[in-house]
Amino acid sequence: MSVVDYSQELSVVEGKPPLRSLDDLIAKPLEVKPDRKFYIALSVTLSMLGLFVIGLALTFWYGIGMWGNNNPVGWAFDIVNFVFWVGIGHAGTLISAILFLFRQKWRTGIARFAEGMTIFAVMTALLFPLIHVGRPWLDGWLLPYPNQHGVWTNFTSPLLWDVFAVSTYFAVSLIFWYVGLIPDFGSLRERATGKFKKIIYSTFSLGWRFSNRHWHHYEMVYLILAGFATPLVLSVHTIVSFDFAVSIIPGWHTTIFPPYFVAGAVFSGFAMVQNVLIAVRKIFNYEHIITVDTLEKMNKIMLVTGSMVGYAYAMEFFIAWYSGVQAETFTFFNRALGPYAWAYWIMVTCNVISPQLFWVKKIRRSVPVMFVIAIFVNVGMWFERFVIVVTSLSRDFLPSSWAYYTPTYVDFMILIGSFGFFFTWILLFTKALPVVSMAEVKAVVDGSQPSHEDH
Amino acid sequence: MNEKILYSYTGVFNSPNAIINAAEKVSEKGYKKYDVHTPYPLHGMNKAMKLPPSKLGYVALVIGLSGALSALLLMFWMSAVDYPIVIGGKPLFSFPAYVPVIFEVTVLSASIATVLTMLFIFFKLPNNAHPLHGTEYMKNVAADKYGISIQAEDEKFDEVEVKKLLEECGAINITAIYYDEEEINHKHKILEPKFIGFLLFTALLTSGVSYFTLNKVLYMSPFNWMMEQNKLNPQSTSTIFADGFGMRNPVEGTIPRGYLPYPYKGQPEAAGVNLINPLPVTKQILDIGQKKFDIYCSPCHGFNGEGDSRLRGQFPNPPSLHSEKVRTWSDGRIFHVITDGQNIMPSYSSQLNTDEKWAVVHYIRTLQRALNAKESDLQ
Numbered sequence: 149m150s151v152v153d154y155s156q157e158l159s160v161v162e163g164k165p166p167l168r169s170l171d172d173l174i175a176k177p178l179e180v181k182p183d184r185k186f187y188i189a190l191s192v193t194l195s196m197l198g199l200f201v202i203g204l205a206l207t208f209w210y211g212i213g214m215w216g217n218n219n220p221v222g223w224a225f226d227i228v229n230f231v232f233w234v235g236i237g238h239a240g241t242l243i244s245a246i247l248f249l250f251r252q253k254w255r256t257g258i259a260r261f262a263e264g265m266t267i268f269a270v271m272t273a274l275l276f277p278l279i280h281v282g283r284p285w286l287d288g289w290l291l292p293y294p295n296q297h298g299v300w301t302n303f304t305s306p307l308l309w310d311v312f313a314v315s316t317y318f319a320v321s322l323i324f325w326y327v328g329l330i331p332d333f334g335s336l337r338e339r340a341t342g343k344f345k346k347i348i349y350s351t352f353s354l355g356w357r358f359s360n361r362h363w364h365h366y367e368m369v370y371l372i373l374a375g376f377a378t379p380l381v382l383s384v385h386t387i388v389s390f391d392f393a394v395s396i397i398p399g400w401h402t403t404i405f406p407p408y409f410v411a412g413a414v415f416s417g418f419a420m421v422q423n424v425l426i427a428v429r430k431i432f433n434y435e436h437i438i439t440v441d442t443l444e445k446m447n448k449i450m451l452v453t454g455s456m457v458g459y460a461y462a463m464e465f466f467i468a469w470y471s472g473v474q475a476e477t478f479t480f481f482n483r484a485l486g487p488y489a490w491a492y493w494i495m496v497t498c499n500v501i502s503p504q505l506f507w508v509k510k511i512r513r514s515v516p517v518m519f520v521i522a523i524f525v526n527v528g529m530w531f532e533r534f535v536i537v538v539t540s541l542s543r544d545f546l547p548s549s550w551a552y553y554t555p556t557y558v559d560f561m562i563l564i565g566s567f568g569f570f571f572t573w574i575l576l577f578t579k580a581l582p583v584v585s586m587a588e589v590k591a592v593v594d595g596s597q598p599s600h601e602d603h
Numbered sequence: 604m605n606e607k608i609l610y611s612y613t614g615v616f617n618s619p620n621a622i623i624n625a626a627e628k629v630s631e632k633g634y635k636k637y638d639v640h641t642p643y644p645l646h647g648m649n650k651a652m653k654l655p656p657s658k659l660g661y662v663a664l665v666i667g668l669s670g671a672l673s674a675l676l677l678m679f680w681m682s683a684v685d686y687p688i689v690i691g692g693k694p695l696f697s698f699p700a701y702v703p704v705i706f707e708v709t710v711l712s713a714s715i716a717t718v719l720t721m722l723f724i725f726f727k728l729p730n731n732a733h734p735l736h737g738t739e740y741m742k743n744v745a746a747d748k749y750g751i752s753i754q755a756e757d758e759k760f761d762e763v764e765v766k767k768l769l770e771e772c773g774a775i776n777i778t779a780i781y782y783d784e785e786e787i788n789h790k791h792k793i794l795e796p797k798f799i800g801f802l803l804f805t806a807l808l809t810s811g812v813s814y815f816t817l818n819k820v821l822y823m824s825p826f827n828w829m830m831e832q833n834k835l836n837p838q839s840t841s842t843i844f845a846d847g848f849g850m851r852n853p854v855e856g857t858i859p860r861g862y863l864p865y866p867y868k869g870q871p872e873a874a875g876v877n878l879i880n881p882l883p884v885t886k887q888i889l890d891i892g893q894k895k896f897d898i899y900c901s902p903c904h905g906f907n908g909e910g911d912s913r914l915r916g917q918f919p920n921p922p923s924l925h926s927e928k929v930r931t932w933s934d935g936r937i938f939h940v941i942t943d944g945q946n947i948m949p950s951y952s953s954q955l956n957t958d959e960k961w962a963v964v965h966y967i968r969t970l971q972r973a974l975n976a977k978e979s980d981l982q
Contacts, residue, residue, distance in 0.1 A: 167642065167747035209825050285826055292681060300681035304690055304700035312707040320714045327718055335642070338745035354722060354729040355736065358744050360626075360639040360648050362726055367644050368657035369721050376663075376710045387703055590747070591643035598619040598647055 160253045160592045162436040167590050170437070174582045174589070175339055177432055182579055185431075193571040200565020203558050204279060212282050214558040221541045221553035226280035227391075228533040229566055232416070233273035234314065234388055235409075235529065236570075238381055239417025240266025241321060244328070245377035248370070254445055256588040257438045261428065262421045263325045264583070268573040269420075270318045272566050277310070279562075306390040313387040320380055324373050327366075330356050331587040385413040392536065399479040399540035402467065408460035415453035415499070416529035418446050419522040424574060426519050428583060437584055440513055447512045450525065454503030457532075461500065475545055487552055488539040491531050498528025607781040610734035611637075612765045613752040614774025615743055619645055622749035625772035626651040629751060632768065636757040640735075640744035659725070663717045670712030674705045734782050743776075752780070861956065871939045878935025882961045892966030895959050899951055908970045921948065924967055925974050937964050 161170075206214050217224045240262035247255040278284050290311045292301040301308050333353035340346040356362070389409035392400035422443065429438040468480040483492050502524040505511045512518070543550045577583065590596055616622045619641075626639050630653050639648060682688075683695040693700070722728050735741050735752065744750040751774075753765050762779075769777050820826060835841055841849040858864070867874035882888050897906060905911035908924035923929075929937070941960045944950045955963065972980065 171746050211828075283826075283829070285821065292677075298686065300686040302688075302690055303678045303682050303704060304693055304697055309703040309707075312704050316707040316711040319711055323714055323718050331643070335745045338742045350731045351729070354726075355731040355733060356728070357638075357733060357735055357741070358640045358642060360641060360645070360652060361654065363641070363644040364649050364654050365657045365659055365721050365725055368659045369717055372660060372663050372717055373714055376714050379706075380710050383703070383706055390703075587643040596619065596643070598623045598645060 159594050160256060160439075160442075161589060161594070162439050164594045165436065167593065167596065170589055170593070171335060171339070171586055173433065173437075174584050174586050175336060177578055178336065178580070178582065179339075186575070186579065190572070190575050193568050193575055196564050196568025197572050198565075198568070199561045200568055203561030203565055206558050207279060207562070208284070212280070214556060216553055216555040216559055218551050218553060220544060220549050220551060221538055223280075223537050223541060224553055225555055225559040225563060226276050228530070228537050229563060230273050230276035230280075231388055231409075231533045231537075232530050233269050233276070233566065233570070234317075235385065235413035235416045235533075236420045237266040237269035237273065237317070237321070237417065238385060238410070238413035239421045240264070240269075241317075241324075241377050241381040242414050242417065243421070244324060245374040245381065248374045249378060252445075253592045254442045256592050257434070257442055257584060258421065258425055258446075259588065260325075260328065260581075260585040261425060261583045262417075263321065263328065264577050264581070265417075265421060265424065265574065266321045267318070267325060268570050268577070269417075270314065270321060271573070272570045274314060274318065275566070275569070277314075306387065306394045309387045310391055313384045317380060317384045320373070320377055324377055327369060327373065328585055328588075329581065330354060331358065331366075332582050332585060334358060335586050336582070382410055385409045392540075397540050397544055398473070398475040399483070399536065402464065404460055404463055404467070408457065411453045411456035411460065412499075412529060412532060415450060415457055415503075416526060418450045418453070419525035419529070422446055422450070422518060422522040423526065426515055426522075428578065432578075432583070434584060437589060440515070443515065443518060444512050447506045447518055450503050450522070451506040454499060454506075454525065458500035461496065479540060479543070482543055483535060483539050486539065486543065488535065488542070491535050491539070495528050495531040495535050498524040499532060502528070609755040609762075610780045610782050611752045611754040612762070612769065612777065612779055613740045613750055614769035614772065615740065615776040616749045616751070616772075616774055619749060621773055622751065623647055623651050625751050625769070625774070628772055629753065629768065632759070634753055634757050634759055636754040636760075638752050638754075640741075640750045640752065642745060642747060642749075645749070659717055659721055662720045663713045666716035667709045667713030671705050671709040674708035675701060678704065734780055737783075738778075738780055740778060740780065863957065865942055865952075867939060868943060871936060871943070871945075874939035874943075875933045875936030878933075878938055880934040880938070880961050880964055882958065882965060884965055888962045889966055889969060891959065892962035892964070892969075895955055895963050896966050899954050900963065903948075907974070908967060909974075919947065925971055930971050930975065934961075934964050934968070937967060 212226075215225065217226075243255050243262040244259045244266075248259075278287050281287060281290075290301070290308070292303075330353060333349050334356035337346060337349035337353050337356075340349050386406040386409065389405035393402060393405040395401060425438055426443070429435055465480050468476045471477075483489075502521050505517075505521060511521075538553050542553055614625065616625060622639060622641065623645065626648060629637050630651065639645075639652060641648070678701050679696055687695050689695065740750055740752070751769070751772075753760065753769075766777060835843075835849045837850040839849040840847050844851070867877070896908075900908075902914060903910075903912045903918060903921050904924060905913070910920050910923040912918065912920045938960055940948070941951050941955065941963060951960070
């Protein structure tokens with residue numbers, strides 16, 4: 149591959165394209181009729197979504213006895229999937245908020261898409277706690293509202309913190325996303341030819357006028373939102389980890405959980421963004437907007453967070469030995485050598501070993517290889533949650549209550565279906581909204597900012 | 604309305620440097636009501652236009668802090684005042700456990716408030732009826748051109764001079780923007796019958812759906828399966844028992860908790876002699892007696908026991924409790940009437956327990972004493 153000089157700041161968008169051509173390119177998927185490939189992809193995801201619906205219908209009709217959950221493994225696929233999907237969401241906010249605060253301009257090409265993925269991933273994740281309560285039509289009881297029972301929620305429970313954290317995360321991500329979309333709706337409104345489209349875009353653009361008196365406040369709000377979203381994204385997975393860490397189950401009751409979960413979330417999120425973006429840039433010809441340089445930078449983040457996760461695995465073992473707590477020591481031996489050793493070693497292979505290949509520059513810049521590695525990371529991160537949730541529960545303090553957990557076909561239907569739910573939204577998103585931020589990309593093209601020669 | 608009203612003069616520029624220069628010149632000349640339109644925010648434009656720093660940060664600060672405080676106070680009130688339950692041996696007000704929720708509420712309230720303030724108060728959006736909408740100028744600045752618009756409302760506005768200024772700055776396309784008729788006659792769409800109808804429809808739909816969901820759907824399968832379980836209810840028939848009843852009689856001789864058999868049934872005189880009021884006369888006991896008397900006795904006997912029924916003849920009035928007869932009755936004799944009934948008065952044993960009956964007896968004595976006070980009471 150080409151030689152890259154890292155000492156120079158790279159152009160974010162390759163080849164200095166005219167601004168209008170960027171608009172044309174980004175708005176194109178919205179202005180042409182979807183092709184056959186789109187319908188094929190949509191039919192696949194809708195079939196998966198169908199499985200989801202059937203799985204949920206079985207669950208609601210017969211109860212969660214349809215799942216493989218048993219006593220003591222009361223949390224299984226439902227919570228594994230929840231943590232997995234919340235984690236996927238973290239990449240989007242990291243890209244849109246944290247990288248914004250660090251002035252990483254390369255984020256502009258991928259920010260909109262990653263934020264969209266955050267929203268869809270959190271929507272998918274939110275389904276799981278809601279269905280795992282067994283009677284989801286009473287989910288309103290999770291919120292503290294004045295009621296005829298005279299009862300309030302328990303504010304000392306991590307599960308309640310979770311309700312607040314995930315719903316806040318969803319709301320703030322949605323606001324952040326919409327604020328970013330307003331100028332693009334304005335551009336689309338000006339481009340729209342049909343009357344119906346014009347009305348829709350006018351409504352959503354709120355009559356945005358590209359006025360600098362507005363941009364002035366707009367940039368301030370963007371900064372404030374980024375400032376809020378940064379601690380928020382760190383808090384969400386921290387609180388998700390509290391669901392485990394605040395309990396006393398060996399293998400859960402550890403202080404390393406919050407940073408370890410956040411690193412893992414960013415790791416898996418970037419892998420998912422990588423997978424989907426590689427497909428998007430190919431299909432829509434965005435190779436010069438979402439450049440190989442951008443993908444390489446994402447690989448570097450995956451390398452860093454992957455190493456952090458690997459370090460956390462090692463540290464858990466060290467503490468299990470160093471603490472001298474018998475139950476803790478046993479749990480970790482059990483993870484690596486017990487009945488779920490297969491899951492543990494899948495996790496280690498995918499999460500610790502595979503991202504280490506990114507030390508090699510050639511691999512880091514090769515699109516097909518990084519695509520495969522990203523898939524490995526996604527698989528590995530799903531298994532990480534499986535290992536944490538299931539192995540710890542299946543063998544805790546009392547050997548008399550040990551049991552092996554086996555998922556049922558309904559569990560798999562819901563797992564596959566959750567991917568269907570997520571990718572259906574992704575597909576509709578690519579046809580309904582600009583998947584790259586028009587205003588932001590235009591602002592980082594070479595020569596699009598004043599050169600300040602006279603200052 | 605044939606004469607067009609001028610909104611502004613606009614000039615379009617090709618490069619970011621040119622628009623910065625133009626903005627600097629326009630602001631130097633002392634124009635106040637002008638605006639720059641760019642497809643994306645330009646670095647240095649705020650300085651060129653001499654805009655003061657945005658005040659939105661204060662909105663975030665104030666609303667965020669109020670959100671934090673309300674979350675803290677609400678949680679304190681809910682878990683330490685209104686519904687105090689000890690969980691895990693922790694104090695009712697356990698601040699460390701509230702930190703996550705306080706943080707989330709702060710972020711949520713500040714983000715929502717800041718964005719809403721910006722869009723609806725600072726920008727006065729949504730506004731799709733602005734004169735700049737639907738113009739060629741807007742099409743250009745939305746894509747790849749940079750424009751400046753000097754409004755006719757400005758004090759220094761003069762058509763010729765503005766045109767000249769824009770030309771000097773090097774604008775490639777200078778056009779005048781006029782209000783169109785719709786914009787002049789623009790009214791708030793909120794008061795349109797269509798919109799009010801829409802609101803009404805939404806309200807009806809929402810309330811209808813909520814009613815149907817809460818009162819009908821939740822009583823259908825499978826939502827009612829918690830209530831309709833495969834078990835024997837007391838009133839249902841059963842094939843298990845020979846008599847076909849689901850409900851069983853208690854074993855012979857079973858008595859309810861706190862129940863003592865009454866040995867003087869139908870023997871008022873014996874009760875009057877043998878039963879002695881075990882309760883002392885205290886304010887607390889008299890209060891209980893008064894409460895129970897007012898609830899159960901006063902509808903017929905009247906609040907003062909004079910037999911002034913509030914039932915307006917639907918039920919025969921009982922005699923006064925202040926008669927010579929009743930005053931000379933022993934406490935046990937009155938207790939017997941409450942327990943066993945007399946004439947058409949039924950037993951009040953299912954309403955009052957033993958202690959409450961004795962408290963009522965004390966209270967009746969108080970009423971009698973009040974109406975027929977002794978000499979010593981008057982001193």
